[in-house]
Amino acid sequence: MLVLGRCRRGFKGIVTLACLFLVFLPFALARDSDDEALRHFAAAQRAQNAGQLDEAASEYLKVVQLLPNAAEAYASLGLVYNAQGKYADSAQALAKAEKLKPGLPGVSLYLGIDDLRMHQPASAVLHLRAAIRSEPKNEQAHTWLSEALSDSGQHDAALAELQKASLLFPSDPALLLDLSRLCRRAADQKIDRIFMTAKGSPLQHQIYGDIYKDQHAWSNAKAHYYRALELDTQWHGAHFGLGEIALQNQELDLASHEYHLELQTNPRSGAAMARLAEIALLENKPGDALTQFESAIKAAPEEAAHAVGLPPDPVAGKSDELAKDAQSSLRSALSQLEAAPPAPARSLAIAVVDLRLGQTDASLAAWKQFQQSAPHSNPSTTYQRALIQFDQQNLNAADVSVRSWLSTHPVDLQAVYLSAKIDQALSFSALQKLLELAPDSYPAHQALGDIYEESQNDNKALSEYKLAESMAPNLPGIHFSIGNLFVKLHREDDALTELQTALGMDQDNPEANAEVGAIYLNRLDPAKAIPYLEHAVQQENDLWSAHQQLGKAYYTQKEYTRATAELLLAVQHDPDGAARYQLGLVYRALGKNKEAGEQFEISRKIKLENLSHAKTEMTTFQKQLQ
Structure with a gap:
């Protein structure tokens, strides 16, 4: 299940709905003898307001015994059960309320939440769509529907x-965090799809190179770009990536060499021409820069502008600080550019120089002049239109265009990669809005925690998650995030505390159950591990690592038949051969030596293949150092 970042409507929202039912209930009562039911209803309200949920449930049960046709009583009982985590009981009570009085406020919403908590996303979608029809501006209905659609595999929907909800509620920090996370998840899924489909291809190495480049892991990025070129000497993008690395490290001659090589394989690369123009500016050669910018604009104006950071790209972030001599060259070039006759190349050059010197307002003014005077590309396909819109940072339009193209060209992996980059940019854009809107909110601290964790800065991530936890201790997912970090930091006792807290809030959380089970297994306590691991795979059957851990636990307990069943599932996703090896141990314990030998051999081949791949990468890396 995707755990989104919002502090969903919880106890406070439930109390609000229950108070509404209290207003409605007297109208449902027709006899003086119903006064007793009303007294129990009021008592239930008081208990509910005080957080005494067991007592509240008991009082509501008395009401429904006295008034078996009072929909409001069943609805209130269902809300209390929901707050207690008794989702099956909640769904039963709410379904009764819905049958007695269709359209009662909040009932469809919480029926959908119950279904989602019980891992029935398809049913949840139906209820949540009904909730939106009833209350089109109910933010919770939209966000829960997004989660239900995601859990049912309808990721685009x-x-x-969630994008629709963000337009309806643009100032909600939690919604922006949800949107950012969902966009990032969509990007990751598309990248994973490419890696599975095009393993060992130049595109895979191009993507790895781009990822490492963005992380400033220069050596790894270079190795992958060189590997892409070894596989295809005419591959577009690898030389450009190498040029970007050299430029960011202020190695201008090397950067220029790589950009020229890119132009040999792709003569209409507006990005390479624009970067050569920027190098000319850094070398105080404004005349050469204008010539390169003119060529770039003629070839691909939007691509050229995007390559030099215009309009500002939320994924690229801020440029590294320039050395003093580079700043001096840019200032000298700027005075000469300002004396040049008006032209799109002049406007773009000035916008770039001002941007690099931190003169944001001046850069924006020159950028507007460029937009007004520069020619526009005429795309011949929807894919080309998507590329142009992405370069313009018109992300929503680019998303629509690339989806349209992929609907008729689903195996175009370059288009899939573009779609992933658009999703990534949308994710960063939402984060940017969040940090501007509410920099000290719990969603902002969660977002910073996500960023730090992704960049492997686990201690900073932990600090941010802890801040979010202190501001919203009942926030779904926060205790799991902290517990997961403690696992990575080898602080198992702290991890268990946080993960058990997460399970206290959601006992069916598959990832938390899997983590707790793995900790106990690591402590050589398979008896404690097994119930958690069993629950994890029951809730989410594609947790392959949990299947492997469970198989290992069963093996340790000498439950070989059950171990075999779990490991046969785990070997379907076994990138390092560990599950195959474990399955071999099980077969050997069963006396099936032939089957054991087969699994050991498959495991050995996987490990050798991985080692061979690593050696190839190292050889490529060593070559590029020579």
């Missing part, structure tokens, strides 16, 4: 629903 989930993202569209």
Whole structure:
């Protein structure tokens, strides 16, 4: 299940709905003898307001015994059960309320939440759509529907629903965090799809190179770009990536060499021409820069502008600080550019120089002049239109265009990669809005925690998650995030505390159950591990690592038949051969030596293949150092 970042409407929202039912209930009562039911209803309200949920449930049960046709009483009982985590009981009570009085406020919403908590996303979608029809501006209905769609595998629809919600509620920090996370998840899934489909291809190495480049892991990025070129000497993008690395490290001659090589394989690369123009500016050669910018604009104006950071790209972030001599060259070039006759190349050059010197307002003014005077590309396909819109940072339009193209060209992996980059940019854009809107909110601290964790800065991530936890201790997912970090930091006792807290809030959380089980197994306590691991795979059957851990636990307990069943599932996703090896141990314990030998051999081949791949990468890396 995707755990989104919002502090969903919890106890406070439930109390609000229950108070509404209290207003409605007297109208449902027709006899003086119903006064007793009303007294129990009021008592239930008081208990509910005080957080005494067991007592509240008991009082509501008395009401429904006295008034078996009072929909409001069943609805209130269902809300209390929901707050207690008794989702099956809640769904039963709410379904009764819905049958007695269709359209009662909040009932469809919480029926959908119950279904989602019980891992029935398809049913949840139906209820949540009904909730939106009843209350089109109910933010919770939209966000829960997005999660239900995601959990049912309708990822595009989930993202569209959350984008719709963000337009309805643009100032909600939690919604922006949800949107950012869902966009990032969509990007990751598309990258994973490419890696599975095009393993060992130049595109895979191009993507790895781009990822490492963005992380400033220069050596790894270079190795992958060189590997892409070894596989295809005419591959577009690898030389450009190498040029970007050299430029960011202020190695201008090397950067220029790589950009020229890119132009040999792709003569209409507006990005390479624009970067050569920027190098000319850094070398105080404004005349050469204008010539390069003119060529770049003629070839691909939008691509050229995007390559030099215009309009500002939320994924690229801020440029590294320039050395003093580079700043001096840019200032000298700027005075000469300002004396040049008006032209799109002049406007773009001035916008770039001002941007690099931190003169934001001046850069924006020159950028507007460029937009007004520069020619526009005429795309011949929807894919080309998507590329142009992405370069313009018109992300929503680019998303629509690339989805349209992929609907008729689903195996175009370059288009899939573009779609992933658009999703990534949308994710960063939402984060940017969040940090501007509410920099000290719990969603902002969660977002910073996500960023730090992704960049492997686990201690900073932990600090941010802890801040979010202190501001919203009942926030779904926060205790799991903290517990997961403690696992990575080898602080198992702290991890268990946080993960058990997460399970206290949601006992069916598959990832938390899997983590707790793995900790106990690591402590050589398979008896404690097994119930958690069993629950994890029951809730989410594609947790392959949990299947492997459970198989290992069963093996340790000498439950070989059950171990075999779990490991046969785990070997379907076994990138390092560990599950195959474990399955071999099980077969050997069963006396099936032939089957054991087969599994050991498969495991050995996987490990050798991985080692061979690593050696190839190292050889490529060593070559590029020579």
